[in-house]
Amino acid sequence: CALVVALISLSFGGAVGLMFLMLGCALPQYNQYWPLFVLFFYILSPIPYCIARRLVDDTDATSNACKELAIFLTTGIVVSAFGLPIVFARAELIYWGACALVLTGNTVIFATILGFFLVFGSNDDFSWQQW
Numbered sequence: 731c732a733l734v735v736a737l738i739s740l741s742f743g744g745a746v747g748l749m750f751l752m753l754g755c756a757l758p759q760y761n762q763y764w765p766l767f768v769l770f771f772y773i774l775s776p777i778p779y780c781i782a783r784r785l786v787d788d789t790d791a792t793s794n795a796c797k798e799l800a801i802f803l804t805t806g807i808v809v810s811a812f813g814l815p816i817v818f819a820r821a822e823l824i825y826w827g828a829c830a831l832v833l834t835g836n837t838v839i840f841a842t843i844l845g846f847f848l849v850f851g852s853n854d855d856f857s858w859q860q861w
Contacts, residue, residue: 736849743842750835754815760828764818768832771811772839778803779847811836 755763782800812833819829 733849736845740842740846740849743838743845747835747838747842750831750838754824754828754831754835757828757831760825762824762828764823765815765828765832768811768814768836771807771814772843775804775807775811775840776843776847778807783851808840811840 751765751768754760754765778800779797782794782797786794786797815824815829815832815836818824819826824832
């Protein structure tokens with residue numbers, strides 16, 4: 731039952747984050763769709779960590795260089811997702827209000843992705859690795 735509640739909460743978080751992103755693009759006073767490029771970062775952000783989890787044995791408690799590199803690359807992708815709307819706003823491609831909505835959506839989406847890895851990232855019977 732707890733996994734069902736977690737899954738529903740994660741889907742609600744993803745929907746709210748995408749709603750903020752769409753509001754930053756589609757409101758009549760903004761009407762620019764440049765911020766949709768952050769969708770690429772949403773797709774790319776979990777990939778390095780997923781690859782590293784497949785390659786790394788989690789039995790030892792010490793840090794692993796592959797896992798550290800994956801976390802570094804994921805951090806770079808997340809920072810780029812927050813930087814892109816700010817660059818668009820500074821270049822006057824989008825308005826600052828749209829930038830704020832997109833940054834809010836980024837925060838919610840990346841918190842949802844982090845929540846997914848915290849809920850389904852353990853090595854118990856029901857794990858995201860089985861998918």
